[in-house]
Amino acid sequence: MSVLVFAEASEGKFKKAALEVVSYGKKIAEQLGTELVALTINASNASELASYGAQKIIKVTQDNQESFDAKCTATTIKEVALKEAADVVIIDSSSNGLYVAPIVAAQLNAGYASNVIDVPSSTQPFTVKRKAFSNKAFNHTEISTAVKVIGLAKNSFGIVENSTTATEEDFTSTATASGVSSTALNKASGQVTIADADVVVSGGRGLKGPENWGLIEDLAEVLGAATACSKPVSDLGWRPHAEHVGQTGKPVASNLYIAIGISGAIQHLAGINASKVKVVINTDPEAPFFKAADYGIVGDAFEVVPQLIEKLKVFKANN
Amino acid sequence: MKILVCISHVPDTTSKINFTENDSAFDSNGVQYVINPYDEFALARAMWFKEKQGASITVITVGNAGTEPSLRKALAIGADDAIRIDAEATDGFFVAKQLAEVAKSNGYDLILTGRESIDYNGAMVPGMLATFLDYNFVNACIGVEIENNTATAIKEIDGGSETLSTSLPLVLAGQKGLVEEKELRIPNMRGIMMARKKPLSVVAAIETEATTKSVRFEKPEEKSACKMVAASDIDGLIDLLHNEAKVI
Numbered sequence: 001m002s003v004l005v006f007a008e009a010s011e012g013k014f015k016k017a018a019l020e021v022v023s024y025g026k027k028i029a030e031q032l033g034t035e036l037v038a039l040t041i042n043a044s045n046a047s048e049l050a051s052y053g054a055q056k057i058i059k060v061t062q063d064n065q066e067s068f069d070a071k072c073t074a075t076t077i078k079e080v081a082l083k084e085a086a087d088v089v090i091i092d093s094s095s096n097g098l099y100v101a102p103i104v105a106a107q108l109n110a111g112y113a114s115n116v117i118d119v120p121s122s123t124q125p126f127t128v129k130r131k132a133f134s135n136k137a138f139n140h141t142e143i144s145t146a147v148k149v150i151g152l153a154k155n156s157f158g159i160v161e162n163s164t165t166a167t168e169e170d171f172t173s174t175a176t177a178s179g180v181s182s183t184a185l186n187k188a189s190g191q192v193t194i195a196d197a198d199v200v201v202s203g204g205r206g207l208k209g210p211e212n213w214g215l216i217e218d219l220a221e222v223l224g225a226a227t228a229c230s231k232p233v234s235d236l237g238w239r240p241h242a243e244h245v246g247q248t249g250k251p252v253a254s255n256l257y258i259a260i261g262i263s264g265a266i267q268h269l270a271g272i273n274a275s276k277v278k279v280v281i282n283t284d285p286e287a288p289f290f291k292a293a294d295y296g297i298v299g300d301a302f303e304v305v306p307q308l309i310e311k312l313k314v315f316k317a318n319n
Numbered sequence: 320m321k322i323l324v325c326i327s328h329v330p331d332t333t334s335k336i337n338f339t340e341n342d343s344a345f346d347s348n349g350v351q352y353v354i355n356p357y358d359e360f361a362l363a364r365a366m367w368f369k370e371k372q373g374a375s376i377t378v379i380t381v382g383n384a385g386t387e388p389s390l391r392k393a394l395a396i397g398a399d400d401a402i403r404i405d406a407e408a409t410d411g412f413f414v415a416k417q418l419a420e421v422a423k424s425n426g427y428d429l430i431l432t433g434r435e436s437i438d439y440n441g442a443m444v445p446g447m448l449a450t451f452l453d454y455n456f457v458n459a460c461i462g463v464e465i466e467n468n469t470a471t472a473i474k475e476i477d478g479g480s481e482t483l484s485t486s487l488p489l490v491l492a493g494q495k496g497l498v499e500e501k502e503l504r505i506p507n508m509r510g511i512m513m514a515r516k517k518p519l520s521v522v523a524a525i526e527t528e529a530t531t532k533s534v535r536f537e538k539p540e541e542k543s544a545c546k547m548v549a550a551s552d553i554d555g556l557i558d559l560l561h562n563e564a565k566v567i
Contacts, residue, residue, distance in 0.1 A: 070446075070458065095476045099458040102411070102446030111412065111530030114441050127534060132439050136336045139439070140534040179455040180485040183471075187479030195477035199566070223567065235500055242479070247332060247437060248356050248495045256566040266333050270437070277564045279556070280545070290545045295559055299550030307553045315557050315567070 002037045003029040004086035005054070006077050008096055012044035016159065016196060017092035019052050021152050023160040025090045026053025027119045032087065039080045039171075041065050041073065050166035052159065057168045058084075064177060068096055071178035074103035079173055081108060087147060088126075093154045094195060101151045111143035114151035134247060134270035153274070154195070154253040194245060197226035199256045200275070202245060204230040206261020206282060206301055210238035215305045216260065222312045228252065230262045246271035260301050264289025281305065320374040320465070320487075322365045323427040325418060325444065326393055327355035327408075327436040328386035338536040345438075345536070354389045357433025361491070363498040364463065365431050366397050372465070375399050377425070381408045381417050387519065394514035395506030401517070406524035409532075411443025416527045418444070419451035428487045429470075434459055434494040445492035454488045461496025 005025035007018040022038055029036035038054035040046045046059050058080055065072060077100065081089050089110070091101040098114075105112035115131040117138070125142045131153060132139040143149075194200060201220040203213065213227075220227045227243060234244035245252050246268040257275035261282060262268060269292050272278070280293040281304050290296045297304055330336070330350045337346040354362070368374040378393040379402040380386050390401040404417045422430060430449075435442035442458075449456030455470075457463075461480065462473035465487070472483045472491065491497075506514070548556045560567045 070456065071450075074450075095459060095474075098442055099446065102415075102443045103450050103456070105412065105443070106415065106447040106450035109530075111410075112443055112447075113531060114443060129537075132536070133330075133336045134332070134437050134440060136539070137338070138537040138539070140537065142532045142534050143530065144532060145530045180457060180472075180483050182481055183484045184482040185476075185479070186481070187476065191478060193478035231500075241496060242475070244495075248360075248500075256560070256564070270332060277560070277566045279560070290547075292542070293545045294543075294564065295556060296545045296547050297550050297556065298547070304550050304553070308556070311553045311557055312567075315561070319561070 001032070001034045002084045002086050003032065003034060003088045003090065004037045004039060004081050004084055005090045006097070007038045007040050007043070007049055008092060008094060009040055009043035012042065014043065014045070014048060015094065017094050017097070017154060019159045020155070020157055021090050021092045022049050022052040022054055023162065024119065024152050024157040026160070026162050028088055028090070029053070031119065031123055034087070037080075037084045037086070039077060041076065046168065047166070050164050051161055053162035053164050054166050055164055057166050058171045059168060060171050060173055062173065065173070067182050069178050069180065070096070070099040071103060071180070072175040074100045074107060075175035076173040077104045078107045079175070080171060081147065088150060089147065090150045090152055092152055097151065101149060105149040108147050108149065109145065110147040110149045111145040112149040112151065113141045113143055115153045116150050117153045117156040131274065135273045136270070155255065155276070156253070192224060192226040194226045194228055194243070194250050194252060197254050199223045199225035199258070200228050200245070200252050200254045201225045201258045201260070202228035202230065202262060203233065203260050204262030205232050213239065215301065218309050219258070219305055222309055222316060230268055259289055259293070260305060262289060263287045264292055320368060320372065320429060321427045322368060322374050322376045323422060323425070323430045324358070324362050324365050324376060324378045324393070324398065325430065325432040326358045326362070326378050326380045326389055327433065327438070328352050328380055328382055328389040329355045329436050329438045332356070332437060336538070342535045342537065343533070352389065354392060355433050355436045357435060357437070357494055359503050360495055360497040361431035361433055361493040362393055362396060362398070363503050364493060366504060367498060368465065369397065377402060377427070379404070379418060379421060381406055381414045381524070383407065390519055391514050392506060394517045394519070395510040396504040397510065399517065401519040403519065403521050404524050405521050409529060411441045412447060412530040413527055415444045415447035415451060417524055418448050420525050421522065422448070422452055428489075429465070430454070430488070430490045432490070432492050434492045442492070445490055449490035452488070452490070454490050455485045456490045457483055457485065458492045460491045460493045463491060463497065
């Protein structure tokens with residue numbers, strides 16, 4: 001009996017999502033009256049997980065797992081799940097997490113619920129609440145298999161410190177490289193990514209042209225935010241596709257989402273409405289986004305945003 | 320090259336989401352169904368292979384007879400034949416098992432799917448399908464080229480992209496980027512006429528144990544009205560974000 005979380009390390013370090021699954025796993029382990037086991041692969045600071053409730057930390061340090069290989073990672077998770085007799089396996093919703101979780105579930109013949117946003121409402125039967133219909137509804141799903149795989153939605157549980165004494169153990173996986181190998185990685189370093197950002201600043205057609213994106217970038221910089229854009233903006237080539245958020249683009253589940261000059265088409269809202277607080281700045285008081293937002297300013301971005309940047313600079317300097 | 324494109328028949332994005340039977344079932348009353356938007360990118364890429372490199376395209380879905388319009392639409396776009404596995408798509412595991420069974424007996428080189436469906440957003444089927452078939456698998460795929468037996472695929476990762484080298488048989492979970500939005504296909508009249516004559520076979524589902532069960536649905540609480548702040552009151556907005564929302 002145990003609850004197993006996969007705490008993914010990126011370049012040796014844990015991301016927020018990894019600490020979140022450990023915090024979440026601790027809560028489920030308490031519900032089930034069992035131990036929380038955390039699996040790490042090539043993490044440089046595995047012991048850190050004890051601060052979030054991990055009672056046993058299993059460390060895989062293998063050269064052949066240096067670069068991410070989904071099937072290889074999934075097989076490692078499966079092996080540890082079997083060794084630790086895990087009843088519940090929890091994986092985050094990072095791009096790698098979403099890649100490995102279904103493979104793990106299929107390998108374990110386990111029921112899998114993804115996009116889960118809360119601890120089980122009942123453990124007997126095992127029932128979890130998950131997002132559905134692009135965040136327009138929730139589904140209560142019962143997982144009926146002996147082993148249960150949970151994909152925890154981003155930014156849904158939060159990071160909870162819970163200092164524990166943990167035992168650490170090394171583990172060698174028999175997983176070998178799959179038939180899919182990485183040949184090139186194209187990743188900007190030092191940039192806040194949309195996936196990890198607490199705050200996302202997003203611009204739409206209301207900004208009139210790519211030459212005005214300095215406004216978005218300056219505001220993002222003050223807030224330590226990632227920048228994003230609406231679909232028309234990426235279709236027009238004003239901004240790269242990677243910044244397109246909304247349905248068919250990247251999903252956003254940040255604490256704060258600031259939409260500037262975005263009308264709020266339903267496809268856009270479907271992708272960003274998992275964000276906790278939404279602020280919209282738009283000249284058109286009839287823009288549908290105002291119905292979905294928490295705070296709104298009817299005004300010209302070119303007047304409002306520069307003031308917002310200046311006042312936030314002062315605010316940040318004092319707080 | 321034999322390509323299988325897996326299609327989900329889903330409520331259009333603009334649909335009102337309501338539930339019936341004590342919130343246990345989706346209310347399809349008045350709902351317009353479409354090919355899952357992510358699957359459209361997969362189908363358009365399959366068409367690209369067919370036209371540029373030569374390929375046959377089979378489209379498949381798991382569902383009742385009501386899903387056939389989406390299969391016919393895919394045939395009108397240019398798929399060669401369609402298969403409907405006659406069963407309620409109860410969960411991702413079930414769907415992947417059903418698809419794997421058909422794929423195993425027909426032997427496809429490339430299986431294209433959307434990254435997720437816009438109804439349950441489970442993102443489960445592609446990875447499970449690849450695992451059941453023991454095929455190579457690339458998730459969140461935004462580009463693919465195939466030369467003989469070798470595939471070069473680009474996948475989206477948090478904060479960038481990664482180029483992967485792999486080989487057929489292969490399962491790809493695709494999204495925008497696989498083709499551009501403007502390269503998505505809309506059936507023309509000739510395609511629609513031809514689609515009527517193309518084969519659509521219905522196969523029985525295999526027995527497989529349920530792994531999850533939908534118990535009930537719930538709608539989010541009614542959102543409170545947007546608090547409006549005057550354009551001249553930026554301090555007011557900062558105060559609300561700091562003291563009320565506590566997000567800065």
